[in-house]
Amino acid sequence: MTITRNSIEDIWGPRTPYRGQWPERSDCNVEGTPEKWVPSACVLCSNGCGVEIGVREGKIVGIRGRSDDRVNRGRLGPKGLYGWKANASPDRLTHPLIQKKGRFQEVSWDEAMDVIVRKSQEVRQQYTAGAIGFYTSGQLFLEEYYTLGVIGKAGLGTPHMDGNTRLCTATSSAALKETFGCDGQPGSYNDIDTTDALFNFGHNVAEQQTVLWMRMLDRLCGANPPKLVVVDPRPVPASLKADVHLAPKPGTNVPVMNGLLHLLIRHGWVDRSYVDAHTIGFEKLEKVVADWTPARVAQVADIPERGLREAAEILGTTPTLVSTLLQGVYQSMQATAAACQVNNLHLLRGLLGRDGCGIYQMNGQPTAQNTRECGADGDLPGFRNWDNPSHIADLARLWNVEPHIIPHWAPPTHAMQIFRYCEQGSIKFLWISGTNPAVSLPDLRRTRRILGQKDLFVVVQDAFMTETASRADVILPAAIWGEKTGCFTNVDRTVHLSRKAIEPPGEARPDLEIFLDYAERMNFRDKDDQPLIKWHTAEEAFEAWKACSRGRPCDYSGMTYERLSSRSGIQWPCNSENPDGTSHLYVDGHFPSDAEYCETYGHDFDSGAAATPERYRAHNPEGRAVIKASDYLPPFEEPDERFPLWLTTGRVVYQFHTRTKTGRVEELQAKAPEPFVEISSQDAADHGIADGERVEVRSRRGYVQMRAKITGIRPGVLFIPFHYGYWDENSHPRAANELTLVEWDPVSKQPHFKCAAVRIGKPGKSGLVPKLVKTFVRKTFG
Amino acid sequence: MNIGVYVRLAHHSETQLAEAFLQVSDHHRDEPDVEETCRLLSSWSKEKSNGIRPFIATYGEPRVNEPETLFSDLFQGPRTGGLALLRDLHDLWLLATEAMISWTVLLQASRALRDEDLEHLCTRHITQTDRQLAWLQTRTKQAAPQALVVA
Ligand code: SF4
Numbered sequence: 001m002t003i004t005r006n007s008i009e010d011i012w013g014p015r016t017p018y019r020g021q022w023p024e025r026s027d028c029n030v031e032g033t034p035e036k037w038v039p040s041a042c043v044l045c046s047n048g049c050g051v052e053i054g055v056r057e058g059k060i061v062g063i064r065g066r067s068d069d070r071v072n073r074g075r076l077g078p079k080g081l082y083g084w085k086a087n088a089s090p091d092r093l094t095h096p097l098i099q100k101k102g103r104f105q106e107v108s109w110d111e112a113m114d115v116i117v118r119k120s121q122e123v124r125q126q127y128t129a130g131a132i133g134f135y136t137s138g139q140l141f142l143e144e145y146y147t148l149g150v151i152g153k154a155g156l157g158t159p160h161m162d163g164n165t166r167l168c169t170a171t172s173s174a175a176l177k178e179t180f181g182c183d184g185q186p187g188s189y190n191d192i193d194t195t196d197a198l199f200n201f202g203h204n205v206a207e208q209q210t211v212l213w214m215r216m217l218d219r220l221c222g223a224n225p226p227k228l229v230v231v232d233p234r235p236v237p238a239s240l241k242a243d244v245h246l247a248p249k250p251g252t253n254v255p256v257m258n259g260l261l262h263l264l265i266r267h268g269w270v271d272r273s274y275v276d277a278h279t280i281g282f283e284k285l286e287k288v289v290a291d292w293t294p295a296r297v298a299q300v301a302d303i304p305e306r307g308l309r310e311a312a313e314i315l316g317t318t319p320t321l322v323s324t325l326l327q328g329v330y331q332s333m334q335a336t337a338a339a340c341q342v343n344n345l346h347l348l349r350g351l352l353g354r355d356g357c358g359i360y361q362m363n364g365q366p367t368a369q370n371t372r373e374c375g376a377d378g379d380l381p382g383f384r385n386w387d388n389p390s391h392i393a394d395l396a397r398l399w400n401v402e403p404h405i406i407p408h409w410a411p412p413t414h415a416m417q418i419f420r421y422c423e424q425g426s427i428k429f430l431w432i433s434g435t436n437p438a439v440s441l442p443d444l445r446r447t448r449r450i451l452g453q454k455d456l457f458v459v460v461q462d463a464f465m466t467e468t469a470s471r472a473d474v475i476l477p478a479a480i481w482g483e484k485t486g487c488f489t490n491v492d493r494t495v496h497l498s499r500k501a502i503e504p505p506g507e508a509r510p511d512l513e514i515f516l517d518y519a520e521r522m523n524f525r526d527k528d529d530q531p532l533i534k535w536h537t538a539e540e541a542f543e544a545w546k547a548c549s550r551g552r553p554c555d556y557s558g559m560t561y562e563r564l565s566s567r568s569g570i571q572w573p574c575n576s577e578n579p580d581g582t583s584h585l586y587v588d589g590h591f592p593s594d595a596e597y598c599e600t601y602g603h604d605f606d607s608g609a610a611a612t613p614e615r616y617r618a619h620n621p622e623g624r625a626v627i628k629a630s631d632y633l634p635p636f637e638e639p640d641e642r643f644p645l646w647l648t649t650g651r652v653v654y655q656f657h658t659r660t661k662t663g664r665v666e667e668l669q670a671k672a673p674e675p676f677v678e679i680s681s682q683d684a685a686d687h688g689i690a691d692g693e694r695v696e697v698r699s700r701r702g703y704v705q706m707r708a709k710i711t712g713i714r715p716g717v718l719f720i721p722f723h724y725g726y727w728d729e730n731s732h733p734r735a736a737n738e739l740t741l742v743e744w745d746p747v748s749k750q751p752h753f754k755c756a757a758v759r760i761g762k763p764g765k766s767g768l769v770p771k772l773v774k775t776f777v778r779k780t781f782g
Numbered sequence: 783m784n785i786g787v788y789v790r791l792a793h794h795s796e797t798q799l800a801e802a803f804l805q806v807s808d809h810h811r812d813e814p815d816v817e818e819t820c821r822l823l824s825s826w827s828k829e830k831s832n833g834i835r836p837f838i839a840t841y842g843e844p845r846v847n848e849p850e851t852l853f854s855d856l857f858q859g860p861r862t863g864g865l866a867l868l869r870d871l872h873d874l875w876l877l878a879t880e881a882m883i884s885w886t887v888l889l890q891a892s893r894a895l896r897d898e899d900l901e902h903l904c905t906r907h908i909t910q911t912d913r914q915l916a917w918l919q920t921r922t923k924q925a926a927p928q929a930l931v932v933a
Pocket residue numbers: 042043044045046047048049072075076077078079080081208209210211212
């Protein structure tokens with residue numbers, strides 16, 4: 001048994017201070033001696049650390065970080081070091097199940113697929129493919145998303161396909177599209193190795209991407225450390241190390257950013273030659289931020305004026321800068337508008353496209369980038385533009401189908417709207433793969449009601465009996481990481497190939513095989529009456545995807561499985577011009593914004609109205625970036641007398657998503673066994689709440705009961721981690737999303753998880769289990 | 783001079799549009815984006831109708847009766863559901879177009895009058911009305927296929 005370090009107690013491990021080349025550190029956790037090591041990458045967050053899976057006698061016995069990997073240089077965090085144990089959980093789904101009279105019965109694959117195919121044909125015939133929806137994940141592999149995308153778009157022809165990436169990275173993609181014309185992270189993780197300043201905006205990096213934080217920490221304690229500016233309403237590990245920490249009132253990200261940009265312009269910290277040559281829209285921004293004086297920002301966002309000025313000076317004068325953003329921006333009010341202001345900061349200063357300068361509109365989930373690239377969410381494959389007929393013609397040629405099969409009369413339907421159509425009964429068939437909306441969507445009472453609707457046929461493809469699976473009509477047992485081969489891409493565009501290490505348990509199958517089986521049974525055909533899906537293996541699917549990506553910003557055409565195996569990670573675009581991949585996008589200040597090439601024609605930040613192609617062409621940026629300004633809009637639901645506090649939700653370091661894996665790993669689960677509500681000492685005193693006491697938090701949608709934890713969080717704000725549902729504990733309501741509200745950003749359509757009005761008090765009558773939580777227990781274990 | 787007719791018309795259109803957006807917001811609470819955006823767009827119309835008010839005094843206030851009838855024809859009690867949403871968006875679009883043409887007419891007149899204040903006001907209001915129309919167009923396009931073909 002080899003455990004190189006105790007990552008459970010010492011999350012980030014020993015420091016290796018540096019500037020320049022990040023030193024290696026090999027983290028490893030193995031039980032027994034592996035017979036072989038299988039190359040892969042960690043699939044428990046968007047960092048995508050390179051790993052090798054240790055295998056002995058057909059079982060995973062451990063993991064080690066790859067020292068030659070550009071992302072982690074051998075390091076792994078606690079989730080990476082322990083997450084593999086979930087593969088061997090005794091409660092994996094091993095047989096297809098069909099629900100009959102409230103009980104699940106084991107059936108054969110043939111039987112299960114037959115029911116699914118019959119039902120989808122019936123629904124399609126009676127109501128068109130518009131009555132069929134897909135809700136997928138940020139955790140499948142590239143080859144699976146692409147296959148699913150082709151099935152939905154060219155096989156069935158339904159516009160209703162989205163991923164749970166809608167809840168985590170939709171704003172990242174939207175902000176990149178609005179500013180640069182197309183998705184794609186401009187920077188590279190090695191920017192951190194030399195940068196002079198770090199800006200973490202609403203991104204609790206230390207707990208989300210632990211290895212990325214190790215890299216930052218090593219810089220912070222090395223020679224010439226970078227300055228660090230953190231914006232977060234909670235005290236987070238990064239804020240303790242920060243030169244400036246701003247803790248604004250929820251919903252005021254735009255005012256904060258406008259205040260910073262105001263100061264940049266006023267002090268002349270603007271690279272006018274860069275702005276003139278490579279952007280449009282500066283004048284409008286200048287006008288909008290002119291009103292956001294430090295005094296006004298201080299008042300609206302409730303932060304000290306001095307802090308704002310100090311932050312502006314760091315951001316305004318640093319010669320290089322790395323900015324990272326995540327849910328504190330994406331799940332808050334004016335998400336896209338605020339995220340774009342960080343893009344604007346880099347544009348104004350010309351800090352893009354070179355070493356030390358990067359914007360990371362972070363992703364949350366490990367393969368979210370691929371959901372976006374492959375069109376398994378509200379995007380089209382290869383970052384194509386649904387509103388551009390020549391892009392649709394491109395796809396039609398590639399798939400050898402008539403262009404009109406591909407739904408492009410409106411953008412692909414976003415997740416929240418898909419569930420709304422289910423609620424209204426116009427979607428009658430919903431196929432959920434690798435995600436758990438019964439815990440992760442806002443307003444769970446409503447979500448449970450929708451999933452339980454009689455006229456909605458629900459297929460769930462998962463590895464475990466999740467809260468969602470327990471409401472399915474058919475459950476398909478899926479193989480997971482380590483049990484199948486495929487690629488995935490991290491935040492800095494690094495593509496890893498993850499090889500199959502062991503056989504899946506029982507009859508569980510890779511998602512790719514399930515989709516291919518469905519396509520074959522549905523007999524999807526191309527124009528020449530040949531099978532629409534022409535691939536049978538992951539590698540063939542990858543080759544098909546390469547053809548689809550060719551010539552687009554996310555160009556994979558220069559990669560092969562062989563090349564991906566011979567080194568650890570390649571950054572796209574990788575093509576004949578850049579055979580070794582590309583570390584920085586936009587090196588020459590040329591952006592993918594030309595009307596013919598761009599992924600979107602842009603939106604009105606306030607209403608979400610889409611700009612028409614004609615209008616975009618009239619002001620064609622022709623390769624320049626678009627600086628888009630935004631003024632402040634107050635939140636729709638604000639605390640009032642009945643619900644006087646803000647609720648924000650988020651993650652803890654030991655758990656991932658709805659804990660389907662991490663909750664089954666003893667070491668991780670023991671450290672974070674149950675949810676809690678973080679409250680400031682001032683609010684706790686006002687409500688007579690002691691640290692560790694059981695309390696009840698209530699919103700207009702529902703309530704939860706849990707322990708209070710008194711911290712330095714901003715007074716007036718509560719925090720609850722969203723990981724916890726009911727599969728392992730169902731005696732009382734405890735999922736954060738019982739409280740959250742169904743509303744979303746007008747541009748990215750990402751729900752606002754960070755701003756619900758709530759109240760806190762002593763727990764009411766005990767034993768008040770919501771009806772549907774009980775149903776879950778009965779159906780699953782009854 | 784007849785400009786007062788259009789000052790009044792524009793004021794009316796926007797007052798009604800503000801009211802209509804609010805109604806649609808209330809009727810479609812189950813569509814969170816519609817509820818919230820209509821509330822926001824209603825506030826824009828309210829601003830526009832307040833903005834033109836001072837000009838009523840300047841240019842007189844002849845009686846106009848067309849727009850009332852248009853409004854009452856359009857909104858006959860609450861409607862809910864997919865098709866109802868489509869019909870309501872459609873009606874809002876008609877009202878917003880009515881407002882748009884009023885501002886366009888007024889803008890022309892303000893130029894001929896060399897009334898710069900009115901000209902700036904109209905230009906601003908045309909931009910806002912245009913943004914309202916753009917949202918209505920976007921949301922209508924999204925809602926139409928599902929409401930007409932699938933449901
Ligand atoms: S940082 Fe993310 S990818 Fe890396 S080991 Fe931790 S969970 Fe895995």
